[in-house]
Amino acid sequence: MEKAKVAFFDFASCEGDQLQVINLEEDLLKVVEAVEIVSFREAMKGHSDDYDIAFVEGSVTRRSDEARLKEIRKNAKVLVALGACATLGGVNLLKNFQEAENVRKFVYGDKAFQYETYPARPLKAVVPVDIDIHGCPINRHEFVMVFKSLLLGKKPEIPNYPVCVECKMAESICVFEMGMTCLGPVTRAGCGACCVTEGSYCWGCRGLVDNPNADSQREVLAKYGLGLRDILNKFRLYSGFSEVAQ
Numbered sequence: 001m002e003k004a005k006v007a008f009f010d011f012a013s014c015e016g017d018q019l020q021v022i023n024l025e026e027d028l029l030k031v032v033e034a035v036e037i038v039s040f041r042e043a044m045k046g047h048s049d050d051y052d053i054a055f056v057e058g059s060v061t062r063r064s065d066e067a068r069l070k071e072i073r074k075n076a077k078v079l080v081a082l083g084a085c086a087t088l089g090g091v092n093l094l095k096n097f098q099e100a101e102n103v104r105k106f107v108y109g110d111k112a113f114q115y116e117t118y119p120a121r122p123l124k125a126v127v128p129v130d131i132d133i134h135g136c137p138i139n140r141h142e143f144v145m146v147f148k149s150l151l152l153g154k155k156p157e158i159p160n161y162p163v164c165v166e167c168k169m170a171e172s173i174c175v176f177e178m179g180m181t182c183l184g185p186v187t188r189a190g191c192g193a194c195c196v197t198e199g200s201y202c203w204g205c206r207g208l209v210d211n212p213n214a215d216s217q218r219e220v221l222a223k224y225g226l227g228l229r230d231i232l233n234k235f236r237l238y239s240g241f242s243e244v245a246q
């Protein structure tokens, strides 16, 4: 049987999600045996435009990115967004809330006029995306699960319930009790609420649950006198491009 051809691409990103894939080590070797990787700039030389599955990291931050992304979409049977920059726009969205000219001058100084830029956006704002692998960075085990599902022709099961559920299962003390704020009530689970178990709070890197109006943990928010809008307004870092947060 012919092996599926797989390619990795990146747009504006820190490449941390591709690094997570490379860090799979033994699991990556098993994956590599099952497919033919035709393009992966971080891991190999060579490139082919003949691929079935495209994993795309990073957000679109220049108009000229759009043509490249559309070409990838045209070539791929399945396009997978890899990490929060690709699924949500990610940390690149921060510039959208500043004056564009100020941002350009701050970053590029007197060379600002040489560099093209426009408001950052997730891949799905430009082309249809088949599957999102959430997180900043992605969870390696979730990547393997999605990869295997694709090879078996199955739809991967990505959780659609809030991080609070996993947080309660981990028996962590709610950070609201300690005077902090947390996006767990509206954020898609799948990370094991790791930021809370490690002493921080949820920043929302896995994006919102599909319907935060219905699927959020409203009782957690109500207990602390907050509504959905209050909490979303506090966290533009990852969800600033979503309609709910605007």
Ligand code: SF4
Binding pocket: 012, 013, 014, 015, 016, 017, 057, 058, 082, 083, 084, 085, 086, 090, 091, 135, 136, 137, 138
């Ligand atoms: S989602 Fe996070 S890890 Fe991935 S490219 Fe963006 S900043 Fe880097």
Ligand code: SF4
Binding pocket: 163, 164, 165, 167, 168, 172, 173, 174, 175, 176, 182, 183, 184, 185, 193, 196, 201, 202, 220
């Ligand atoms: S609000 Fe945050 S800390 Fe509290 S239960 Fe939910 S995820 Fe855990």
Ligand code: SF4
Binding pocket: 135, 136, 163, 187, 188, 191, 192, 193, 194, 195, 196, 201, 202, 203, 204, 205, 206, 207
């Ligand atoms: S707890 Fe929140 S910020 Fe941390 S990994 Fe999970 S979704 Fe991302």
